[in-house]
Amino acid sequence: MDLVWAGGIIAALTAGWNQIKGFWIQISSLVVTQVIVQDRVVDAALIYLQDNCRQIKLGPISYIGHWTNVRKLNRTQLVAWKIHTRFGAWYFLGKKPIRMTLGKEGDERSKSDHASLSPSTLRLSFFRWAFEPDGLVDEMVKYYNDARDSDAGGKSCKRHYIRRIYGLSKKRAMMRGEKVADAAEAEKSDDMWGYRVAMPIGYDRNELGIIVDHTLDSLALTDSALEAVEEAKRWKDSENWYKEHNLSWRRGWLLYGQPGNGKTALARALAEGLDLPVYIYDLASLANDEFQLAWREMLSAAPCIALIEDIDATFEGRKTLVGDLTFDCLLNCLDGIERADGLFTIITTNEVSKLDVALGVADEVGRSTRPGRVDRAIEMKCPDEDGRFKIARRILAEYPELWEGVVSEGCGETGAQFQERCASLALRLYWEDEV
DSSP: OHHHHHHHHHHHHHHHHHHHHHHHHHHHTTTEEEEEEETHHHHHHHHHHHHHSEEEOOSOOEEEEEEEEETTTTEEEEEEEEEOBTTOEEEEETTEEEEEEEOOTTOGGGSSSBOOSSOSEEEEEEETTTOOHHHHHHHHHHHHHHHHTSTTTTSSSOOOOEEEEOOOOHHHHHHHOHHHHHHHHHHGGGOOGGGTTSEESSSOGGGBSOOOOOOGGGSOOOHHHHHHHHHHHHHHTOHHHHHHTTOOOEEEEEEESSTTSSHHHHHHHHHHHTTOOEEEEOGGGOOHHHHHHHHHHHHTTOSEEEEEOOGGGTEEBTEEOSSSOOHHHHHHHHTOSSOOTTEEEEEEESOGGGBOTTTOOBOTTSOBSBTTTBSEEEEOOOOOHHHHHHHHHHHSTTOGGGHHHHHHHTTTOOHHHHHHHHHHHHHHHHHHHHO
């Protein structure tokens, strides 16, 4: 009986405390407004506070290390990044203070001394008369959208960046072993977007990230490939026309041909030339749900390029050769029910004969078998004489007397083979001149 009475008293006290707590929150809100943001709005709030507000350095400071490419050194270095701790921080927007704390009660990520780059929940507290909550959140989200359209967090007009998409399944890790984690981590050094919510120490963000080595002008492209490039440029500038005619503003290419003829180089140079983000998918490591989620997230960055390399290594016809991703899932994302305005899809393959016609390949008269998924199939051939001259002039610039001979000798070689021929000759001559 005593236990019953004790339990009743505890229940009454708990209920009473909750009532008092709720009443106090309501009373305090007359003076202090608390705004709780979740999901992607957390990133928007953190980026806005860090870029536009003055932080008061109170409480512990937490740092993480990440291997990041430093542009002026053209090499990967360990860079320290300052991140927010669970104790939060004080900011001043002008003369108006904002208190920021991470996580929420019961959120496991908020219980460690330092949180992830993107915590699940954020609490902002400020004097009621300082900000209008809807207006403040709207301003943060607009700034975030501008930041996604920039390579420098909203501080420049450049949009191009490279992001690699990997799966997280245990099966993929077991199949590839420990080297996978290291390789994936190294590859992410060119994906700077995830670190918009952290501050690099010792560097400006503009100094970090991969520099793309290839430009469209440097590539030795055949006439058909050059025509396709011009088509892509026109597509980029025709958004309003597509919408006026109720057409989906999207495009799809299949680049096929033997290795070494510049399929990947063209895709990456096109992304840089059009100033578009490029998302590179590692199909073999992705399960269906992972691929679908990554694809939806990519569409939020449109206009952008989705690059799927060496698809014949993952699928033969409709059969999955490696990994868990199904062919039907891939097709549904390529032209699914979700509108994909601003998406330029590029698929590469060495063996076009292994592809299912439902994906989109060239028919007997050169048309795509599946417009909407692949609108144009482009064969990347060995460079012709003009293309070889272009490579020779670039690499053997100091030795014009050798151009004609080396171009003749390189007939029939792939672009990679002919470039190596020129580079080996130029390097040998360089060292001979040095000695």
